[in-house]
Amino acid sequence: MLNYLEILDRANTGPYLAEENWDLEKVAMTTKKLVKKYKLEWNKEELVTDDASLSEAIYNAGYELAVTLGSYSRTTERVIEISQDEIDGGIRNMPQNVVMGEGKDARTLYARHLNDERAPLFFGGSPGTPVPERFFLANVMSYMQEPLIDLATCGTLVEVDGREVRTGNPIEIVSTRRELHYMRQGLKRVGRAGMGMLAAQSSVSELGDLAAAHPDYLRPCDSHLVPMLNELKMDHRNISRAVNSLEYGMVNASLPCVIVGGLGGGPTGSAVVNVASYLIANITCLADYHILHPIHMRHIATSTRDVLWVINATGQAFARHAPTIIVADIYPKSGAGTKELLYETAANAIVNAVSGNHLEGCGSADGNAPNCSGLEARLMAEVALATHRMKMSLKDANDYVLKLLPKYEHVFTQDGNPGKPFDEVYDLQKLQPLDFWQKMYEEVKTELKEMGLKV
Amino acid sequence: MPENQHIQAIIEAVIEGEAEDAAEATLSALDSNTDPLVILNEGLMIGADEVGKRFERGEYFLPELMLAGRALKAAMEVVKPSLLKKYEGTDTKVKARVVSATVQTDIHDIGKNIVSSMLTAAGYEVTDMGVDVPIKSIIDKAEEIGAQVICLSALLTTSMPFMRDLIEILKARGIREKYIVLVGGASVNETWVNHIGADGTARNAADAVKVVHTLVSA
Numbered sequence A: 001m002l003n004y005l006e007i008l009d010r011a012n013t014g015p016y017l018a019e020e021n022w023d024l025e026k027v028a029m030t031t032k033k034l035v036k037k038y039k040l041e042w043n044k045e046e047l048v049t050d051d052a053s054l055s056e057a058i059y060n061a062g063y064e065l066a067v068t069l070g071s072y073s074r075t076t077e078r079v080i081e082i083s084q085d086e087i088d089g090g091i092r093n094m095p096q097n098v099v100m101g102e103g104k105d106a107r108t109l110y111a112r113h114l115n116d117e118r119a120p121l122f123f124g125g126s127p128g129t130p131v132p133e134r135f136f137l138a139n140v141m142s143y144m145q146e147p148l149i150d151l152a153t154c155g156t157l158v159e160v161d162g163r164e165v166r167t168g169n170p171i172e173i174v175s176t177r178r179e180l181h182y183m184r185q186g187l188k189r190v191g192r193a194g195m196g197m198l199a200a201q202s203s204v205s206e207l208g209d210l211a212a213a214h215p216d217y218l219r220p221c222d223s224h225l226v227p228m229l230n231e232l233k234m235d236h237r238n239i240s241r242a243v244n245s246l247e248y249g250m251v252n253a254s255l256p257c258v259i260v261g262g263l264g265g266g267p268t269g270s271a272v273v274n275v276a277s278y279l280i281a282n283i284t285c286l287a288d289y290h291i292l293h294p295i296h297m298r299h300i301a302t303s304t305r306d307v308l309w310v311i312n313a314t315g316q317a318f319a320r321h322a323p324t325i326i327v328a329d330i331y332p333k334s335g336a337g338t339k340e341l342l343y344e345t346a347a348n349a350i351v352n353a354v355s356g357n358h359l360e361g362c363g364s365a366d367g368n369a370p371n372c373s374g375l376e377a378r379l380m381a382e383v384a385l386a387t388h389r390m391k392m393s394l395k396d397a398n399d400y401v402l403k404l405l406p407k408y409e410h411v412f413t414q415d416g417n418p419g420k421p422f423d424e425v426y427d428l429q430k431l432q433p434l435d436f437w438q439k440m441y442e443e444v445k446t447e448l449k450e451m452g453l454k455v
Numbered sequence B: 001m002p003e004n005q006h007i008q009a010i011i012e013a014v015i016e017g018e019a020e021d022a023a024e025a026t027l028s029a030l031d032s033n034t035d036p037l038v039i040l041n042e043g044l045m046i047g048a049d050e051v052g053k054r055f056e057r058g059e060y061f062l063p064e065l066m067l068a069g070r071a072l073k074a075a076m077e078v079v080k081p082s083l084l085k086k087y088e089g090t091d092t093k094v095k096a097r098v099v100s101a102t103v104q105t106d107i108h109d110i111g112k113n114i115v116s117s118m119l120t121a122a123g124y125e126v127t128d129m130g131v132d133v134p135i136k137s138i139i140d141k142a143e144e145i146g147a148q149v150i151c152l153s154a155l156l157t158t159s160m161p162f163m164r165d166l167i168e169i170l171k172a173r174g175i176r177e178k179y180i181v182l183v184g185g186a187s188v189n190e191t192w193v194n195h196i197g198a199d200g201t202a203r204n205a206a207d208a209v210k211v212v213h214t215l216v217s218a
Helices: A004-013 A019-037 A052-069 A084-092 A133-144 A170-189 A206-211 A236-248 A267-284 A305-321 A339-354 A374-389 A394-411 A435-450 B003-016 B019-031 B036-056 B062-087 B110-121 B135-145 B161-172 B190-196 B205-217
Strands: A071-073 A078-080 A097-100 A107-110 A122-124 A151-153 A223-227 A251-255 A289-292 A326-330 A358-361 B097-102 B125-128 B149-153 B180-184
Touching (some): A004 A078, A019 A052, A019 A071, A052 A305, A071 A267, A223 A236, A267 A305, A305 A326, A339 A435, A374 A435, B003 B019, B003 B062, B036 B205, B062 B110, B097 B135, B110 B149, B110 B180, B149 B161, B161 B180
Parallel strands (some): A326 A358, B097 B125, B149 B180
Antiparallel strands (some): A071 A078
């Protein structure tokens, strides 16, 4: 494995390249050539493909992109060159099992294969969503208390003690530690103190992340995010997050949020960039597992046709050719208190369950407002487990998703479908969904059963 | 080659994002005595407009937008001297100077890049300062180049307060009225605009261009 100091050296001494040239001449142009070379095409009616040769071509194109380009340091404006042998070494060393949490609540994340006999695991929470302090604890507990949820995540505290949180400001240290305080408190209160977490979500810069690396906050058995920058780029701030985990031992979750419609172009190029991102993140993010979170250029959500295709293509590429631990963020356009949120969640859950991914969610309402609750995470897990139990074929998965799309595609407008904030869909004392929200959930579940899903 | 063929070649070069072709076609048009203002308005701007439309329809993606920006820049370098020579003193100068930046502590650039590219394509002179830019530097740059518009971007909710800081500093320095301040980003909405006293926002890049047009023309 490449020594991390070597990565830092290369970031300081690699060939100089203006960032715009990296973006356009390296990433965009090389991806475009590879899409042509491998004859990659997507079909908006076939969002879950059973074409093994397409999956192989996407993996090979992503591999070639990673080997051709390596990575780039935005801090030093230099290319971080990575050899083919080093990429191969990174693939060989991709963890196949990672234990998260401790004691009776510990879970083992594993690299899923296609048609894996083992069920996917579920992170419950609304990752990165701004959540006010007044109901932060209640919100995270609404997910933690769900029996099907294996691991916990959370939103971002945007104020503490009535004060606005600012990135890079000392208050970020306070907010990240406060978030972890609530998370640990929540886990104890639901009787799952040992549950593993993907947290320190309030650490937008590296500041909070570094401050939370302490057994009272983020334990060595928990994970934190090591983001990549769009596309295939790092900077010293994010490298610091990875370096900080070297001796402390936190689990590194790489976060390349490939933009569908961005530098990779359309869905095919974006899938290629996503594959390459993981191969690079093995090295630059010291990734123990990878977050799958393609972002739609206009709609953000992961439930559009093109993003669902990218999720499936990326997941399958690894599940078939180089299994690694992938945890897919589910970011529906719609928010809590709407049926569309539940349809979007179901479509995402089916696609991820058959594509070799674990699931995390939901970042309801695009993760843009605290319009999220544990109820949709329950449905996410129920649908994914039903998909798994039914041993659903890729073709059947596609058919289900095509039936769900007309139920929610009308939300992809500029106004979206934000729904209601958490405190308007849950009873904050009893921590249960309000009647109208519970009823919507039951009605959607009935519809899913009528479609043939054994939820 | 007839004039309309020169103009068509310019339009196609911009749409295809071919910088060398755009420059060559522009040069050929000038050599054939095509009016530089015709080259600008009926060639380059038409091509840029089509690129914007294709982007909005989801037919073009970010790379095509960036390549078209390069083609426009290359062609403008060729046509600009003739334009200035022939129309000096008339209203052919850029519509306005714009400073764009992602505010300090935020490193997200895609949205800002798209807006910058589309404003450039629409005829504005855009100085894109990049990401994580200190607010003092943004103001200094705006003062230095005589900008009329400051476009601020922030994806992170916890970086948005720096937008308000910039406006407060403009007020404290007594130069708030000199600038149209537009703010954008996933969490930015009209409520935030009113809260911090900005001049506007837009929900996508095409709308951003319209908002700038409207406010600059007002």
